[in-house]
Amino acid sequence: MKALERALSWLLSGRRQTASHALLAPAVLWLLIFLVTPALGLVALSLARNGAYGDVVWSLGLRNYRRAFAPQFAPVLLRTVGFASATTALCLLLGYPLAYFLSFRAGRWRGALIIALMVPFWTSSLVAFYSWMIILGKEGLINAALMRFGFLSSPMGMLYTPFSVLLGLVYFYLPFTVLPLYGSLEKIPRQYVEAAYDLGAPRWAAFREVTLPLSLPGVIAGALLTFIPCLGDFLTAELLGGPRYYLLGNLISNQFLMAQDWPFGAALTSLLLAGMIAGLWLYRRWEPDA
Amino acid sequence: MGADFSRRDFLKAAVLAPLLPSFLAACRRAESGRVVNFFNWSDYIGKDTLPNFTKRTGIQVRYDLFADEEEMFAKLRAGARGYDLVVIGDYLIPRFRALNMIEPIPPGALANMGNLAPRFRHASYDPEEATVPYLWGTTGIAYNRRTLKRKPTSWWDLWDPRYKDRLSMLDNVRDCISVAMQLLNIPETTNSEADFQKVRDLLVRQKPLVKMYSSTSYLNSLVAGEIDLAMTWSGDLFQAAKDNPDLDYALPKEGTYMWVDCLALMRGCRHRQDALRLIDYLLEPKVAADNADFVRYASPNEKAWPFVDPVLRRDPRVYPPKKMMDALMLHHILDPEQTERWNELWADVKVA
Amino acid sequence: MSRKRGLAAYCSALYAFLYVPLAVMTVFSFNDARRNVVWRGFTFKWYALLAKDAELIGATTTSLELAAAAAAISALLGVLAAYAMVRHKPFRGREAYGALLDAPLMIPEVALGVGLLSFLVRAGFELDFGALACAHALICLPYTVGAVRARLKSSAGERLEEAAMDLGASEWLAFVKITLPLLMPAIVSGCLLAFTVSFEDFVTSFFLAGIGLVTLPIKIYSMMKFGVTPEINALSTVLLTATFLLLGLNAWLAARSDARART
Secondary structure: OOHHHHHHHHHHHHHOHHHHHHHHHHHHHHHHHHHHHHHHHHHHHHHOEHHHHOOHHHHHHHHHHHHHHHHHHHHHHHHHHHHHHHHHHHHHHHHHHHHHHHHHHHHHHHHHHHHHHHHHHHOHHHHHHHHHHHHHHHHHHHHHHHHHHHHHHHOOOOOOOOOHHHHHHHHHHHHHHHHHHHHHHHHHHHHHHHHHHHOOOOOHHHHHHHHHHHHHHHHHHHHHHHHHHHHHHOHHHHHHOHHHHHOOOHHHHHHHHOOOOOHHHHHHHHHHHHHHHHHHHHHHHHOOOO | OHOOOOOHHEEEEEEEEOHHHHHHHHHHHHHOOEEEEEEEEEEOOOOOOHHHHHHHHHEEEEEEEEEOOHHHHHHHHHHOOOOOOOEEEEEHHHHHHOOOEEOOOOOOOOOOHEEEEEHHHHOOOOEEEEOOEEEEEEEEEEEHHHHHHHOOOOOHHHOOOOHOEEEEEEEOHHHHHHHHHHOOOOOOOOOOHHHHHHHHHHHHHHHHHHHEEOOOOHHHHHHHHHOOOOEEEEEHHHHHOOOOEEEEEEEOOOEEEEEEEEEEEEEOOOOOHHHHHHHHHHOOOOHHHHHHHHHHEEEEEHHHHHHHOOOHHOOOOOOOOOOOHOOEOOOOOOOHHHHHHHHHHHHHHHHH | OOOHOOOOOOEOOOOOHHHHHHHHHHHHHEOOOOOOOOOOOOHHHHHHHHOOOHHHHHHHHHHHHHHHHHHHHHHHHHHHHHHHHOOOOOOOHHHHHHHHHHHHHOOOOHHHHHHHHHHHHHHHOOOOOHHHHHHHHHHHHHHHHHHHHHHHOOOOOOHHHHHHHHHHOOOHHHHHHHHHHHHHHHHHHHHHHHHHHOOOOOHHHHHHHHOOOOHHHHHHHHHHHHOOHHHHHHHHHHHHHHHHHHHHHHHHHHHHHHHHOOO
């Protein structure tokens, strides 16, 4: 028993690098088996050629990568980054006050309110999409109400616009921004903020100088958990977007499903992965407190 | 415990409760017997069809679901094993066969094969009858009678700027490109780059009018009145029309395509005899008729027609009259190069 | 005071935004039409159908179990990994580990589904509940790691831990008695995120589900061709109500044990 405790303590202390690696080992093992190996398979696939009826021909080359840099795909990439950035920004702006409220003001309702934040997503997202269609549709609730009270003479099209895509994305990713934010805000000792007040700082200054900087890890975690999945999202664009808002996720999944061009889909995936891993890695290098 | 049931106990119970059913299920799974693993769309079979089969033969049917044929194909191609029987569209059959993914049904293995109408025997997509036709329908135009003043009569109506943002196209390479070729009088057998360019231009010209490319979710939009006009598959529209009686179906005057969903045996299936028995059962006239009535698709089973719901049987949209039947085309079977070129073209339209 | 009220009002509005679709869903579970897009009249029939629908109930149970298993696995892996990432002094390859831990978020699901399926089949894995739970744990991992890591970073618990160790407690004891309780809110929110991600995942589940394994999203997406019936709305409403009842019961029991502790 004592020996076990000593072993566990050694693991947790991290005095030796081996302990750090050992503590990360289970997660890394998982990632190696279920992510890295299949991803390497995809990289290999991306070098192959698409053969008859979507058969994979193993004559290796970079043709799929050359094709991926064709100018016709640039707008798709830009549009995707645009939507992902806008969603992340909106989620942070909308979500920060909520996370703040949950951390400092919610009192004994906090637990319930946090769970209530996730509960809407415990139904199928498809059901939520359909509900949004009912709300935003031409014969939907908003149009019906506006026309009833004479604000509109004919229904306005809200579905299949950038607005509906953005609304869908914000709706689905908001909790993924708020929870990490809450996680780090909640941790800020109240005394720090009170000390700032005691030193005569106005509320806003106290927030700007104390709370906000201390919550930055949460802001970053929330932004990542929103931005990155947004880049690969295809369902929102498909159900709420229409053909003009074709995103990278749609392009990639279409290669695997519709076009049956797996090598090209794998090449696009590899590029996306490489770009994001490089970005994150660079970011971690200069991140001050990591 | 009783009165002392605390919050901690409650949490424990809450955590353990979900595990109980899986334990029970694990016990259930242990029982073995004869079984057929059937891969199909949800609800694409009569409600009593499979239970009756099990009652008669004692063979269980495990019914697994897919949401999209292309997804199903991708899953099987990536190596998913264990399915015995799968429903695939006619245009997929050459692909399945070329990649050696299905086992041809042995000739003479099915007593009820002769029930099929001659038109559905040895069709161009499957001359050797490796598969068995299950249900069929046509590609046409769905429209909303209330909001559209005029019944659409031509494929060109889908290019009419008046319907901007009110129409949808099937997200399907075959249907969209075939129709565009038909409108441009280009044969589907073409290999000419100039022809493909013309097809692309026509589809890109249509794109600003199109509210969505979709093969499933557009049906909801039709019912909700979000769109008024759509390229559609007949049976899907009849299902949707149950919820919006204003929806109707028109076959364009240029002529159109028929499609046939077929039953295929998967390569390496472990329950061949029982799967064949199920196919044979599905070919029985009464069974086929009930099945077709439930899903509202047309049955290729000639002997079943007398048992089909007379309302459906008389509906020219479901069972077109002889003259219209003769005008229906099957999709041309593309060779691998053409398939690739068509896919590329369609991907081009989508990102344009 | 009014500032506080303003914030509370804002938060209520945000919750309203999140719950509007659920209200619509609940109302349409009483809708007398097969497709839940247009109101056609009031009925209870979807609830009656649901009660008898063994297939749908089975799919729901499978999904619940799957989400619970995935959340548990990813929480265990995530806490250990996040702890090493934040609390340990810098070690070789930490940036690489960090990028790797976030990687499941980056790979588009269809690509992951195809890649993972090809790999598992080739490696001879049986595609059963366990395999699917492992794959779900993978896509959930970044969420638990993210939540826990963010809390550890903004934490002041390190000093408490040090104080405990100065008083002679081992690292293990300090971890169990101080860090873990301090981490609990983050672990819970990480688990909630993980549960949610797993419960509504369609693409990965579709590719990796073996014979006879039908999750709720697979069932629902497959219904799209012929209409997702209000039976799904009824089911979602039941799940929602059950969740809220459980939450209420939990809160009530908490209040009661609080009261008892005080007396």
